Amino acid sequence: MSSQSKPKNITISTLNKLHSSGEKFSCLTAYDACFAEILSNAGVEVLLVGDSLGMVLQGHDSTLPVTMEDMIYHVECVKRGNRGSLLIADLPFMSYASETQTLENAARLMRAGGHVVKLEGGAWIASTTRLLAERGIPVCAHMGLTPQSINRIGGFHVQGRDTEQAQAIIEEAQMLQEAGASLLLLECVPRDLARKVTELLEIPVIGIGAGPDTSGQIMVLHDVLGISPITPKFVKNFLLESENGIPGAIETYVKAVKDLSFPADEHCFH
Numbered sequence: 141m142s143s144q145s146k147p148k149n150i151t152i153s154t155l156n157k158l159h160s161s162g163e164k165f166s167c168l169t170a171y172d173a174c175f176a177e178i179l180s181n182a183g184v185e186v187l188l189v190g191d192s193l194g195m196v197l198q199g200h201d202s203t204l205p206v207t208m209e210d211m212i213y214h215v216e217c218v219k220r221g222n223r224g225s226l227l228i229a230d231l232p233f234m235s236y237a238s239e240t241q242t243l244e245n246a247a248r249l250m251r252a253g254g255h256v257v258k259l260e261g262g263a264w265i266a267s268t269t270r271l272l273a274e275r276g277i278p279v280c281a282h283m284g285l286t287p288q289s290i291n292r293i294g295g296f297h298v299q300g301r302d303t304e305q306a307q308a309i310i311e312e313a314q315m316l317q318e319a320g321a322s323l324l325l326l327e328c329v330p331r332d333l334a335r336k337v338t339e340l341l342e343i344p345v346i347g348i349g350a351g352p353d354t355s356g357q358i359m360v361l362h363d364v365l366g367i368s369p370i371t372p373k374f375v376k377n378f379l380l381e382s383e384n385g386i387p388g389a390i391e392t393y394v395k396a397v398k399d400l401s402f403p404a405d406e407h408c409f410h
C-alpha cells in the first residue's frame with residue numbers, strides 16, 4: 141500500500157462511513173509496538189489489544205488468567221507503534237463485574253491509549269454498555285462465541301446454530317445497540333445469522349468466523365501469520381502467499397477483506 145492510501149486517524153465515524161458505503165474494513169489483534177506499526181502502515185483500520193494475548197503470548201489455555209495490568213501494558217505498547225488505526229482494548233475477565241469496577245477499568249484502558257473498550261456478553265452487558273457510552277467511552281460488544289464464558293459454553297463451539305439461540309443473538313444485539321454500543325463483534329456464528337444481524341443493525345458489525353457479510357473482519361495476528369498451534373476452520377495463513385514477508389502478508393489480508401475474497405466459503409459456518 142502506498143503511503144498516500146494508509147489509514148490516518150481512523151475513528152468510529154470512519155467505520156460508520158465505510159459501513160454505510162458498503163466498503164469492508166479490516167481489523168487485527170496487536171500486542172506490541174513493532175507489529176502495531178506494521179499493521180497500521182499496511183492499512184489495517186482497527187487494532188485490537190485482545191485478551192487472546194493470554195493464549196497466544198502467555199501460553200494459557202484460555203483468556204481467563206489475563207489481568208488489567210497485562211492489558212494496560214500491551215495497550216501502552218500498541219499505542220506507541222500505532223500510526224492512526226483505531227485502537228480497541230479488551231476489558232478482561234471479571235474486570236466489569238460491578239459498576240465501579242467497570243468505570244475504573246475502562247478509564248484505565250482509555251488513559252493507556254485505547255479508543256474503544258470491548259466487553260463480552262449479551263443482554264446482561266446492556267446496562268454496563270449504557271453506563272460507559274453515557275460517559276463518553278465507546279463500546280464494542282462481543283457476542284456469539286465469548287471466550288471469557290468458555291466454562292459455561294463448554295468449548296470453543298459455533299454459537300447460534302439453532303433457531304432459538306439465533307433469535308436470542310439477534311434480539312440481544314439490538315438491545316446492545318439500543319444501549320449505546322458503537323460496534324458489535326460477532327465470533328463463530330453461521331454466515332446467515334451474521335448477515336441478518338448486520339442488516340438489522342445500524343452500527344458496524346465486525347466478524348470472526350462469521351462469514352463475509354459483516355461490515356468488517358477481524359483475525360488474531362498469529363492466525364494470519366500461521367504461527368498458532370491450532371488452525372480453526374475460519375483461519376487463513378496469509379504469510380504462505382506473501383512475497384514481502386510479514387508486511388506483504390498483512391497487506392494481502394487487508395486487500396482480501398476489501399475485495400471480499402476473504403473469508404471464502406471454506407472459512408464459513410453454515
Ligand code: KIV
Nearest residue numbers: 169190191192348358
Ligand atoms: O481477544 C481477542 O483477540 C478477540 C478476537 C478473537 C476477536 O476477542
